[in-house]
Amino acid sequence: MAEAIAERTAAAVPGSDGAPLLVVRGLNAWYGESHVLHGVDFDVIGGEVVTLLGRNGAGKTTTLRSIMGMVPRRQGSVLFEGAETIGLASNRIAQRGIAYCPEERGIFASLDVEENLLLPPVVRDGGLSVDEIYALFPNLRERRGSQGTKLSGGEQQMLAIGRILRTGARMLLLDEPTEGLAPVIVQQIGRTIARLKASGFTILLVEQNFRFAATVADRHYVIEHGRVADMIRNDQLDANMNKLHDYLGV
Amino acid sequence: MTEIFGVPTQALFGQLLIGLINGAFYALLSLGLAVIFGLLNIINFAHGAQYMMGAFCAWLLLEYWGVGYWWSLLLAPIAVGVTGVVIERTMLSRLYKLDHLYGLLLTFGIALIFQGLFTQHYGSSGQPYRLPTEFSGGYNLGFMFLPKYRAWVIVASLVVCLSTWYVIERTKLGSYLRAATENPSLVQAFGINVPRMITLTYGFGVGLAALAGVMAAPIYQVSPQMGANLIIVVFAVVVIGGMGSILGAILTGFGLGVIEGLTKVFYPEASNTVIFVIMVLVLLVKPAGMFGRER
Numbered sequence: 001m002a003e004a005i006a007e008r009t010a011a012a013v014p015g016s017d018g019a020p021l022l023v024v025r026g027l028n029a030w031y032g033e034s035h036v037l038h039g040v041d042f043d044v045i046g047g048e049v050v051t052l053l054g055r056n057g058a059g060k061t062t063t064l065r066s067i068m069g070m071v072p073r074r075q076g077s078v079l080f081e082g083a084e085t086i087g088l089a090s091n092r093i094a095q096r097g098i099a100y101c102p103e104e105r106g107i108f109a110s111l112d113v114e115e116n117l118l119l120p121p122v123v124r125d126g127g128l129s130v131d132e133i134y135a136l137f138p139n140l141r142e143r144r145g146s147q148g149t150k151l152s153g154g155e156q157q158m159l160a161i162g163r164i165l166r167t168g169a170r171m172l173l174l175d176e177p178t179e180g181l182a183p184v185i186v187q188q189i190g191r192t193i194a195r196l197k198a199s200g201f202t203i204l205l206v207e208q209n210f211r212f213a214a215t216v217a218d219r220h221y222v223i224e225h226g227r228v229a230d231m232i233r234n235d236q237l238d239a240n241m242n243k244l245h246d247y248l249g250v
Numbered sequence: 251m252t253e254i255f256g257v258p259t260q261a262l263f264g265q266l267l268i269g270l271i272n273g274a275f276y277a278l279l280s281l282g283l284a285v286i287f288g289l290l291n292i293i294n295f296a297h298g299a300q301y302m303m304g305a306f307c308a309w310l311l312l313e314y315w316g317v318g319y320w321w322s323l324l325l326a327p328i329a330v331g332v333t334g335v336v337i338e339r340t341m342l343s344r345l346y347k348l349d350h351l352y353g354l355l356l357t358f359g360i361a362l363i364f365q366g367l368f369t370q371h372y373g374s375s376g377q378p379y380r381l382p383t384e385f386s387g388g389y390n391l392g393f394m395f396l397p398k399y400r401a402w403v404i405v406a407s408l409v410v411c412l413s414t415w416y417v418i419e420r421t422k423l424g425s426y427l428r429a430a431t432e433n434p435s436l437v438q439a440f441g442i443n444v445p446r447m448i449t450l451t452y453g454f455g456v457g458l459a460a461l462a463g464v465m466a467a468p469i470y471q472v473s474p475q476m477g478a479n480l481i482i483v484v485f486a487v488v489v490i491g492g493m494g495s496i497l498g499a500i501l502t503g504f505g506l507g508v509i510e511g512l513t514k515v516f517y518p519e520a521s522n523t524v525i526f527v528i529m530v531l532v533l534l535v536k537p538a539g540m541f542g543r544e545r
Contacts, residue, residue, distance in 0.1 A: 068439050094441030106436045110428040118422070119429055120440035167441070 021046040027076035029066040036062045038226040049197050051205045051213040054223035060206040064173045068100045069093045095123045099169035103176045105160040107148040114144040117163045124168030133162040154185035175206045222247045263394040269511020274407035277503025279484040282458035284499040288431045289451045292353035298477030299361035300456045303330045304463025309472045319382040326464045327457035334456030338449045368474035376471020411500040486529045492542020
């Protein structure tokens, strides 16, 4: 299984140097007694945008949280830049240069917008400056003194993405950044992801909305019952549409 | 002699001062409890014992090593704070995944053990703590006499409370603390060592209790039960202010001290119960407390 996936991912994506930045092998995760991930295998190559697609409860969010070290118990292997991170606490994983944007956005109500933006510590050089983040999301500059949770859903999402760009992490884990947002905001998030990719960020994205995923991603992994069921390159998405409909039940 | 509402002004201001002094201790103690509850979600029942240990630490430093009040003000909170750090690391940290009740039980047990140990060693009668000479005397304010030490306690408590509020609400360090209070796992996933922050926060809250103990030593007798008597009132203060609210703890601490003092003047029979009556009324109207947010 692992070899088969390694073979499929070995076909390098145009524009990347072909070296896997993140290698996930045999990843298992548990919440208490419930065994959620049953051996997830996939790679993300430096500079790629990769999505995890799948039905509700398939294990997409748990995969991100397991990579980040945020589940109570996990096993397997998560190599980042060639180094094992499975045994590290989540703060140490963040300091290796992986940043996480949760599905519920995680904006802090007791912090104002600027405090939210400045909260994640810088872990490496080369992050965006606060001015660059405000240039990317001008709404945030206007509302910098507001309480974090007084922002609209779209503004909260921009804040949640913006604040991890400051840290210098080059690998971003984004959990459903378009969920519940108006189409015009979804387009803005899509343009942002494209710009981040162009400037060399590597992005692992969880999405329910595969039409959106198709506009930003290089490859898609389909997660089913806590395993990777399939990998589809974005340029082969049309040919695989029937299969994908089956997987997602749409 | 002048009177206000049929009460001599001397008596009124005298009780007001006692109320402010008590309020200064209520505020310091409930502030520590609020800081600990905010981040650890644990009601620190050992707080009264740790206040007592602060007073004893100052007394022991003076009796056995001749270390005076000013050094005690620094050393006792550090020493008692370190015992707090040890308790958090070795015991409390194992309970976070369980029901909050276990933290309460553990800290209650720790309080009983410490109080028992001190009673066994030093007896249950109080030990006097000599007032530092620079505090003898006082100020004649015209309408009342204000002893220097009492003035110091009120000012020092206000400064400590407001500095703590400032650090938590207005600084970068405080923003970590506030964020970790809301969502510790996300703050840790941003690269911040939240477990260490929790340990240090507990140590700080315990240190605040010990600081209050040192300040109380020259006013009250230093006795093993001094914290147990005070802490019940302090818990009522915390509930009225709102669990976890920093400003709420400070304001209700001073406010209820004053109300208690005034009750002694106008209706002495109720002075021991007035705080609990207020607690019941506040809980009926605002179950989360006056400054608390509903969770």
